[in-house]
Amino acid sequence: xxxxxxxxxxxxxxxxxxxxxxxxxxxxxxxxxxxxxxxxxxxxxxxxxxxxxxxxxxxxxxxxxxxxxxxxxxxxxxxxxxxxxxxxxxxxxxxxxxxxxxxxxxxxxxxxxxxxxxxxxxxxxxxxxxxxxxxxxxxxxxxxxxxxxxxxxxxxxxxxxxxxxxxxxxxxxxxxxxxxxxxxxxxxxxxxxxxxxxxxxxxxxxxxxxxxxxxxxxxxxxxxxxxxxxxxxxxxxxxxxxxxxxxxxxxxxxxxxxxxxxxxxxxxxxxxxxxxxxxxxxxxxxxxxxxxxxxxxxxxxxxxxxxxxxxxxxxxxxxxxxxxxxxxxxxxxxxxxxxxxxxxxxxxxxxxxxxxxxxxxxxxxxxxxxxxxxxxxxxxxxxxxxxxxxxxxxxxxxxxxxxxxxxxxxxxxxxxxxxxxxxxxxxxxxxxxxxxxxxxxxxxxxxxxxxxxxxxxxxxxxxxxxxx
Amino acid sequence: xxxxxxxxxxxxxxxxxxxxxxxxxxxxxxxxxxxxxxxxxxxxxxxxxxxxxxxxxxxxxxxxxxxxxxxxxxxxxxxxxxxxxxxxxxxxxxxxxxxxxxxxxxxxxxxxxxxxxxxxxxxxxxxxxxxxxxxxxxxxxxxxxxxxxxxxxxxxxxxxxxxxxxxxxxxxxxxxxxxxxxxxxxxxxxxxxxxxxxxxxxxxxxxxxxxxxxxxxxxxxxxxxxxxxxxxxxxxxxxxxxxxxxxxxxxxxxxxxxxxxxxxxxxxxxxxxxxxxxxxxxxxxxxxxxxxxxxxxxxxxxxxxxxxxxxxxxxxxxxxxxxxxxxxxxxxxxxxxxxxxxxxxxxxxxxxxxxxxxxxxxxxxxxxxxxxxxxxxxxxxxxxxxxxxxxxxxxxxxxxxxxxxxxxxxxxxxxxxxxxxxxxxxxxxxxxxxxxxxxxxxxxxxxxxxxxxxxxxxxxxxxxxxxxxxxxxxxxxxxxxxx
Numbered sequence: 043x044x045x046x047x048x049x050x051x052x053x054x055x056x057x058x059x060x061x062x063x064x065x066x067x068x069x070x071x072x073x074x075x076x077x078x079x080x081x082x083x084x085x086x087x088x089x090x091x092x093x094x095x096x097x098x099x100x101x102x103x104x105x106x107x108x109x110x111x112x113x114x115x116x117x118x119x120x121x122x123x124x125x126x127x128x129x130x131x132x133x134x135x136x137x138x139x140x141x142x143x144x145x146x147x148x149x150x151x152x153x154x155x156x157x158x159x160x161x162x163x164x165x166x167x168x169x170x171x172x173x174x175x176x177x178x179x180x181x182x183x184x185x186x187x188x189x190x191x192x193x194x195x196x197x198x199x200x201x202x203x204x205x206x207x208x209x210x211x212x213x214x215x216x217x218x219x220x221x222x223x224x225x226x227x228x229x230x231x232x233x234x235x236x237x238x239x240x241x242x243x244x245x246x247x248x249x250x251x252x253x254x255x256x257x258x259x260x261x262x263x264x265x266x267x268x269x270x271x272x273x274x275x276x277x278x279x280x281x282x283x284x285x286x287x288x289x290x291x292x293x294x295x296x297x298x299x300x301x302x303x304x305x306x307x308x309x310x311x312x313x314x315x316x317x318x319x320x321x322x323x324x325x326x327x328x329x330x331x332x333x334x335x336x337x338x339x340x341x342x343x344x345x346x347x348x349x350x351x352x353x354x355x356x357x358x359x360x361x362x363x364x365x366x367x368x369x370x371x372x373x374x375x376x377x378x379x380x381x382x383x384x385x386x387x388x389x390x391x392x393x394x395x396x397x398x399x400x401x402x403x404x405x406x407x408x409x410x411x412x413x414x415x416x417x418x419x420x421x422x423x424x425x426x427x428x429x430x431x432x433x434x435x436x437x438x439x440x441x442x443x444x445x446x447x448x449x450x451x452x453x454x455x456x457x458x459x460x461x462x463x464x465x466x467x468x469x470x471x472x473x474x475x476x477x478x479x480x481x482x483x484x485x486x487x488x489x490x491x492x493x494x495x496x497x498x499x500x501x502x503x504x505x506x507x508x509x510x
Numbered sequence: 511x512x513x514x515x516x517x518x519x520x521x522x523x524x525x526x527x528x529x530x531x532x533x534x535x536x537x538x539x540x541x542x543x544x545x546x547x548x549x550x551x552x553x554x555x556x557x558x559x560x561x562x563x564x565x566x567x568x569x570x571x572x573x574x575x576x577x578x579x580x581x582x583x584x585x586x587x588x589x590x591x592x593x594x595x596x597x598x599x600x601x602x603x604x605x606x607x608x609x610x611x612x613x614x615x616x617x618x619x620x621x622x623x624x625x626x627x628x629x630x631x632x633x634x635x636x637x638x639x640x641x642x643x644x645x646x647x648x649x650x651x652x653x654x655x656x657x658x659x660x661x662x663x664x665x666x667x668x669x670x671x672x673x674x675x676x677x678x679x680x681x682x683x684x685x686x687x688x689x690x691x692x693x694x695x696x697x698x699x700x701x702x703x704x705x706x707x708x709x710x711x712x713x714x715x716x717x718x719x720x721x722x723x724x725x726x727x728x729x730x731x732x733x734x735x736x737x738x739x740x741x742x743x744x745x746x747x748x749x750x751x752x753x754x755x756x757x758x759x760x761x762x763x764x765x766x767x768x769x770x771x772x773x774x775x776x777x778x779x780x781x782x783x784x785x786x787x788x789x790x791x792x793x794x795x796x797x798x799x800x801x802x803x804x805x806x807x808x809x810x811x812x813x814x815x816x817x818x819x820x821x822x823x824x825x826x827x828x829x830x831x832x833x834x835x836x837x838x839x840x841x842x843x844x845x846x847x848x849x850x851x852x853x854x855x856x857x858x859x860x861x862x863x864x865x866x867x868x869x870x871x872x873x874x875x876x877x878x879x880x881x882x883x884x885x886x887x888x889x890x891x892x893x894x895x896x897x898x899x900x901x902x903x904x905x906x907x908x909x910x911x912x913x914x915x916x917x918x919x920x921x922x923x924x925x926x927x928x929x930x931x932x933x934x935x936x937x938x939x940x941x942x943x944x945x946x947x948x949x950x951x952x953x954x955x956x957x958x959x960x961x962x963x964x965x966x967x968x969x970x971x972x973x974x975x976x977x978x979x980x981x982x983x984x985x986x987x988x989x990x991x992x993x
Binding site: 075078079080081082083084085086087114116118120123124125126177303305306307309310311312313 | 601613719830840853
C-alpha cells in the first residue's frame with residue numbers, strides 16, 4: 043500500500059489569495075478573484091504556506107528543492123473555478139524523505155516520495171434544492187500539501203500507524219490541524235496484493251478516505267476483493283475506486299481508460315519558486331522537537347517505558363501536558379494517572395484531552411495529594427470522575443468528601459492498638475509464626491478507619507507493635 | 511491653439527495645462543467624433559457620462575494646479591480586455607457579452623490615476639485572437655484608411671483593431687492595446703500609428719483578460735512616439751498582484767530625447783527578409799536603414815537563426831496557455847450560459863455558442879499540444895525553441911543596440927480577405943512574434959507609404975527593459991520619414 047495524504051495547511055489565508063480560510067463561514071463569503079476564477083485574476087504565492095511546506099519537508103527528513111515549479115492541472119468541474127488546479131507536477135517543493143512507524147515487529151521506515159503544494163477545490167452542494175446544485179467556494183484555493191508515500195506499507199495496521207504518525211508530525215510542526223472530520227486531512231489509498239516475494243501487483247486507488255477507521259476498512263475490503271479476483275484466475279483492472287462507509291465497501295469510480303488527461307504544464311502566471319539555502323537553515327532553527335526525538339528524551343529523562351513514551355509523544359498536546367505534570371512529580375505516577383485513569387475517562391466521554399478543559403494543574407494537584415500521602419491511590423481512583431466534574435481544587439474536594447487520608451502517627455497508633463486488643467488470640471497466633479495474619483490486621487485497621495488510614499503508616503506501626 | 515482634429519496627446523496636454531482648452535471640451539469633441547464614426551465599429555461600449563465626470567475632475571485639478579497626472583484630462587480608448595470596475599468588459603466575446611467587473615485592472619487604474627479620461631471600451635478580436643479584427647462577436651472594425659482612389663474597406667489589423675482604428679480616425683487621443691504576438695504593432699502598422707509593446711513584465715497583467723499569460727503585454731497605440739512615451743509612463747510599474755510583473759525601476763521614458771543616435775548600432779537580421787515580404791515594404795525598410803546610416807549610426811548585419819521557427823512555436827505556446835486560460839468561461843459562475851439539463855451539456859453548449867470559430871480553433875490546438883503523448887513533441891519542444899529564440903536575440907544584442915525590421919510582410923488588406931486560410935492570416939504575425947516570444951520591447955512606427963498611400967510599419971526591437979532606446983529609434987524614424 044501507498045498513500046497520498048492531502049493536508050490542508052494551517053494558514054490564515056489561501057495559497058494564492060488573501061481570502062480567509064476559517065472553517066464553517068457563510069458559503070462564498072471567503073472568496074477572492076483568483077478563488078472564483080474571475081477574468082484577469084492572477085495568483086500570488088502565500089510565502090507563509092511555502093514556509094509550512096518546507097518545515098513539513100524538514101520534519102520528514104526530506105530534501106527541499108531549491109527550485110520548484112507550479113503547474114496547471116486541467117479539468118472541468120463546477121467547483122474548480124479556473125478550469126485548472128494550480129499544483130506541482132514534475133518539480134515539487136519537497137523531494138524524497140522518510141518517516142518511522144512502530145509496528146508489532148519493531149520500528150519500520152516508510153519512504154516519502156514527495157510533498158507538493160496545490161490549491162484545494164470548492165465544494166458542490168447537492169442537498170439544498172431539488173433541481174439545482176450549489177457551489178461554495180470558501181475552500182477553493184486553500185493550500186494543500188499532498189504527501190505521497192512509497193508503497194512500503196504492508197498492512198492496514200501499518201497504514202493506520204503511518205497516518206497517525208504523519209498527523210502527529212504535522213501537528214507538531216503546526217503546518218496542519220490534521221482534523222480528518224473537518225476534512226483538513228484526507229487520503230487517497232493505493233492498494234495492491236501479491237504473493238510473498240513476488241513483485242507488487244496492479245493497484246487500485248481509493249479516493250478521498252477521511253478517517254483512519256475508514257482507511258483500514260477500505261483496505262481490508264479492497265485487498266480481499268483483489269485476492270478473490272486473482273484466485274478466480276482473473277486480472278486486477280487498474281482503476282480509481284470510492285469507499286462507501288455505510289456499506290463498508292469500495293466501488294469502481296472510473297477505469298484507467300477513462301482517467302483524465304490533465305494536460306499538466308507550467309503555470310505561466312507564476313515564476314519558479316526559488317528557495318534559498320539560507321531560508322531553509324533559518325526555518326530549521328525554528329523547528330520544534332519532533333515526536334521521535336521527544337520520545338528518546340522522555341525515555342532517557344523520565345525513565346519511561348517505550349510503550350508509555352510512544353503514547354505520550356503521539357500528540358504534542360499530551361506530551362506537553364505530561365511534561366508540565368512530570369516537572370515536579372514522580373514520572374511513573376504521572377504516566378499511570380495520565381494514560382490510565384484520565385485517558386480511560388476521556389475514552390468513555392469520547393473527547394480529546396485538548397478539548398477536555400481538564401488542566402494539568404487539576405490532575406496534578408490530585409497526584410500531589412497521593413504522593414503526600416493525604417489520600418490513597420485507591421481512594422483517588424474512586425472519586426476521580428466526581429473530582430473531574432467538580433470545580434474544586436483537590437484539597438478542598440477531598441476535605442468536603444471527608445476522605446482525607448489519616449497519616450497522623452498517634453491517631454493511627456490508637457487504631458492499631460485497639461485492633462490488637464480486640465484480637466488478642468490472633469496476635470498470639472501471629473507471634474507463634476503465622477506471618478500471613480499480618481494482612482488481617484491491616485484490613486481491620488483500614489476498616490476501623492473507614493479506609494482513611496495511610497496504609498504505609500499502618501504497615502509500619504503494625505510491624506512495630508506486633509514485634510514487641 | 512491648433513485644430514482639435516490635429517491634436518495628439520503631447521499637444522493636447524500642453525493646451526490643457528495652458529488652459530487653452532478644458533478636458534470637458536476635449537471630451538465632448540471626442541464623444542461627438544465617436545458618434546460620427548460609428549460605422550467603423552471601434553467601440554463596443556461608450557462611456558460618455560463617465561468620461562465627462564472624469565474630465566470635469568481633471569479640469570478641477572488643472573485649475574487647482576495640484577496633483578496633475580501625466581495624462582491629466584486626456585481622453586483615451588480602453589481595449590475591452592482591461593477589466594473596468596462597473597463597466598462592461600467583453601474581450602470581444604459573446605461569452606462575456608454582459609460581464610461587468612467589480613474590479614479595475616492595474617493598467618487602467620494607473621491610467622485613471624494619471625488623469626486619463628475613459629471614452630469607452632474598444633473593439634478587439636475575440637480574446638485577442640486575430641490579426642484583422644474580424645473575430646469579434648461585436649462585429650468587424652473598419653480601418654479609417656483606404657487605398658488611394660478606392661472604396662474597398664480595409665482591416666485595421668488585430669487584435670487591438672478597435673483601439674488602432676479609433677486613434678487613426680480621431681475618436682480618441684490614444685488607446686490601450688495588448689500585444690501577445692503582434693496585436694499592438696500590427697494594427698499600428700496597418701493604421702499608420704505608433705504602437706509600443708513594452709518588455710514583458712513592464713506593465714501589470716492584473717485585471718487584463720488573459721489570452722497567453724507568458725506573452726500578453728499591455729501597451730499604447732498613439733499618433734506619435736512622444737505620445738507613446740507619455741502613455742507608457744502612466745501605464746507601467748511593478749504590481750504585487752502580478753507575480754510576473756517586473757521590479758525593474760521604471761525609467762523616465764521621455765529620456766529618449768537625450769539619447770545620441772549617432773553612435774547607435776542598428777542590427778539588421780537577414781532572416782527577416784522572408785519569402786512573401788512585400789517589395790515596397792522591403793524598399794521602405796532599406797530606405798530607413800540608409801537614413802540611420804546617414805545619421806551616423808553603425809549598421810550591423812546580424813543573424814537570428816531560429817526566426818523561421820518563431821511562428822510555429824508561437825502557435826503552440828499561445829494556444830496551449832489559452833486552452834487553460836479560457837477554461838474558466840464555463841457558464842457556471844458568470845458570463846453567458848446556455849440552458850442545459852446536464853452538467854456536460856451545460857459546458858458544451860455554453861462554450862460552443864459562447865466562443866467564436868477562431869477561439870475554438872485555438873483552444874483545440876492548445877488542448878491537443880498539451881495532451882498526453884503529444885506534449886513532448888509539441889509543447890515541450892516549443893518551450894525549447896522559445897529559449898533558442900531568446901538566445902538568438904541575446905547574442906545579437908551583444909553586437910547591436912536596436913534591431914530594425916518591417917512590422918508586417920504586407921500592408922492592410924481588405925475585410926474578408928485571408929478569412930478562409932488561417933495559416934495565411936497567422937503569417938501577418940511572422941515578423942512580430944519573435945520579439946514577443948523573447949519578451950522584448952518593440953515599437954512599430956510608420957516608415958513610409960506604399961504606392962496606394964497605405965502606411966508601412968517599421969519595427970524596432972530593443973534589449974530587455976530598454977524601451978528608452980526603442981522610443982529614441984522610433985522618434986528618429988518619425989522625424990526623418992518623407993511624406
